[in-house]
Amino acid sequence: MxxxxxxxxxxxxxxxxxxxxxxxxxxxxxxxxxxxxxxxxxxxxxxxxxxxxxxxxxxxxxxxxxxxxxxxxxxxxxxxxxxxxxxxxxxxxxxxxxxxxxxxxxxxxxxxxxxxxxxxxxxxxxxxxxxxxxxxxxxxxxxxxxxxxxxxxxxxxxxxxxxxxxxxxxxxxxEPEAAALYCMEVISENFDEFIEKTFLIVDCGGGTVDLTTRKLLSKSELGEVTVRSGDFCGGNYVDQEFINFLKTKVGTSAIDLLKENLYGQYQYLVHEFCKNVKFPFTGNIEEFETYELDIEQICPAMIQYITGPERDTMKDMEWIIEIDFEDVKNMFDKVIARIIGLIRGQLYGDKSCSTIFLVGGFSESKYLQRRIKQEFQGVKHISVPRQPIAAVMRGAVKYGINRGHIKNRVLKYNYGMNGLRTCEARDPANKMRLSGLVLYFKILAKKGTVMGLNETFSESCMPENSDQATMRFQILISKDDDVKYCEEESVKKLGEFVVELPNTHLEKPKQVDFELCFAEMEIKAYARNKYNNTEYNITCDLEF
CATH class of the missing domain: 3.30.420.40 (ATPase, nucleotide binding domain)
Structure with a gap:
């Protein structure tokens, strides 16, 4: 709360x-x-x-x-x-x-x-x-x-x-987590039917499409089943396919110059396409009327940039470009194919999913809805909730009022720390330090782990050298399941802190306990010097 x-x-x-x-x-x-x-x-x-x-x-x-x-x-x-x-x-x-x-x-x-x-x-x-x-x-x-x-x-x-x-x-x-909380409200009248069952939320926005598979654990708690996924394949990419289509008619340079010099007209051109073609498109050829794009009316400034054979052709066509059913269908299909691929990936990870909720502004597209229902006929329910464009906002309010609704999450990365181990035959020679040890990526929590809020992962560490005065701890993540070393390209550092090791002249072991705690949308790291019980901590944004 x-x-x-x-x-x-x-x-x-x-x-x-x-x-x-x-x-x-x-x-x-x-x-x-x-x-x-x-x-x-x-x-x-x-x-x-x-x-x-x-x-x-x-x-x-x-x-x-x-x-x-x-x-x-x-x-x-x-x-x-x-x-x-x-x-x-x-x-x-x-x-x-x-x-x-x-x-x-x-x-x-x-x-x-x-x-x-x-x-x-x-x-x-x-x-x-x-x-x-x-x-x-x-x-x-x-x-x-x-x-x-x-x-x-x-x-x-x-x-x-x-x-x-x-x-x-x-x-x-x-966004998918917020949308899931909204969908939790949508099914509130039939909670008993959904308890312990999973549902997939596909949030189709303008720029991104985000997916998450959730399980209703109780009337007030949601769990996550698979790693969230997403890509840049929202509704704006249909607009980009429209622009690519125009380039075949008037030439790439004409579009590029219009965009560079008169972006207002370029923007107006796209918005007119959305209003007259993209938004009404259902994928049913009987409901479609060929759209005549009149350049002289919609985007007159572009005429000055059209040259070569394209200019001769456009003159013959009286500066009108006809956009037929197959043209529009192709613009959509290139984008929808990527969305369908994302859905397949989520359903592959959870074959028991019986419900798909489509939310976000692009989910209002009748053609997108139609294609998804055709492709996934084995899914029992495919639903577009009321006001799908507001799903994320509604769910985010619910999250802000009570973040306890989220019971667990699935880690999208491998979480770890910088560790030291004995050099092995498979290690490159340049990885061995003067101490004979190798600095490596020590995994504490693996990608795909179902992680409860405030769940912790711990490790006990010893300094590399007996006279060492400090120990540096790094919080690391990587998408690579085969990650070995801290310096690899896939490894990102979320944060670090230094633990002091006083009284270096004493021979008593200087053990330090290191702990990661996953709390809401952040990760907390703790270290305790076992010799004198001094505590250290750092808080980082959690990568989901």
């Missing part, structure tokens, strides 16, 4: 395409979804978009109000500068695949500016000190690293939502 001074829990869903927030008063935990935005009332979320001044210093508008408007033919390069998709710069993807940002705008500033704009609508309760009485819960994609969470915490702090950088008033949960 939140501390006694917390009166309101606010859950922020900072999405790639759309963002929103929900809140509840702790004493009366009824979740309320915000639907009041600047120049946009009645919608659960607003667009994750910013519009800056010419120097990209000050935000002139944000959300729906910052969307590019229908362009003029002779629009100047500096007239509109809407910025979007900046959340994807947090993800672990090649730099070449990250979305466009203006050269003089850093993604950290964009994220901070968006949180600062959100602050104007998330802290408006009269008589409430949001610096001390509001708990913020921020949901993050399953594949986000500890570094990504640290960056987001810094951005929230810089946006003045919290008064201290490492304030406990900001908590993290993963």
């Amino acid at each position: 939140p501390s006694q001074d917390i009166r309101v829990v606010v859950a922020i869903d900072f999405g790639t395409t759309y963002s929103g927030f929900a809140y509840a008063h702790v004493v009366k935990p009824e979740t309320i979804i915000n639907d009041v935005w600047p120049r946009h009332i009645g919608q659960i979320k607003t667009n994750t978009v910013l519009q800056y001044d010419d120097k990209f210093q000050n935000v002139e508008s944000w959300g729906f109000a910052a969307l590019a408007k229908k362009p003029k033919r002779k629009e100047k390069n500096s007239s509109t500068k809407p910025v979007e998709l900046f959340k994807l710069h947090l993800g672990d993807m090649p730099q070449s695949e990250k979305p466009y940002l203006p050269p003089n705008l850093d993604y950290l500033k964009a994220i901070t500016d968006f949180f600062e704009a959100m602050e104007t609508v998330t802290t408006r309760w009269p008589g409430l000190d949001f610096m001390t009485q509001v708990l913020f819960v921020l949901s993050v994609p399953a594949e986000f690293s500890e570094e990504s969470k640290r960056i987001m915490r810094n951005c929230v702090y810089n946006a003045n939502l919290i008064s201290r950088r490492y304030s406990s008033r900001l908590q993290f949960t993963t």
Whole structure:
């Protein structure tokens, strides 16, 4: 439960395409979804978009109000500068695949500016000190690293939502975990049917798709069954396939120049495609009408960039591009194939799963729903809950009010520490130290372990040399099941601390007990010097 001074829990869903927030008063935990935005009332979320001044210093508008408007033919390069998709710069993807940002705008500033704009609508309760009485819960994609969470915490702090950088008033949960808590509410009327049974949550957002398989342990507790999975294959990637299609019609250089010089028109082009083609597409050819994209009306500035044979062709077509059923189906299928692959991976890990919940904005796609139901006919129930776009927000509020709902989690990494052992024949010669020992990755908790909250893993250690005055302990993680040494590329360091070994002249053994404790969304490491009972500790963000 939140501390006694917390009166309101606010859950922020900072999405790639759309963002929103929900809140509840702790004493009366009824979740309320915000639907009041600047120049946009009645919608659960607003667009994750910013519009800056010419120097990209000050935000002139944000959300729906910052969307590019229908362009003029002779629009100047500096007239509109809407910025979007900046959340994807947090993800672990090649730099070449990250979305466009203006050269003089850093993604950290964009994220901070968006949180600062959100602050104007998330802290408006009269008589409430949001610096001390509001708990913020921020949901993050399953594949986000500890570094990504640290960056987001810094951005929230810089946006003045919290008064201290490492304030406990900001908590993290993963998007699939929050969605699972919402689905727990969905099945509350049929708890007895689901007790001790598993269900799969597929959270289909704009940028990412996150999956988690959960078991309902009781009416108030959820357990995790398999390692969470996710990938960058959300609804925005259908938009990218549309752009790839356009490149075959007008040429790659025309699209690239439009994007570089007139991003507002480029953005408007994509939004028109979404409104008229992507959102209504059901996959049923009888319900589809060929869409005529009129470049002169929708994106007139692009005409100046079309050259060569593509220009001659477009002139003959009177600057109209026809998009037929198979064109749109191909745009979807490339993305949906990756989502289906992720679902197969989860079901392979839990063959007893009888229910799939589809949540997130992209889950509202009738074609996506249809394809998943066709591919997984052996699953008893495939359901889209009410307001799937709000599932993460609702679940995150529930998490903030009572984090005890989460009984256990499955580790996504191998957790370990720096250890010393006797050199073996299989060790490379350069690994042996002067002491004759080898520094290696000592696994304490293996990937795939079902880990209860506050569960601990311990190890007793001795110093390398008898006259050693200190011992350095490192908390390490790796996805590699065959990891051997601390210096391997797959190994990441979460934190470290130094234990002092006083009285080095004494011959009494200097044993140090080391312990990892998995607590909520963080990991705590402890060490105790057995000689003098001195304790040391460190807290790190937990990698899920």
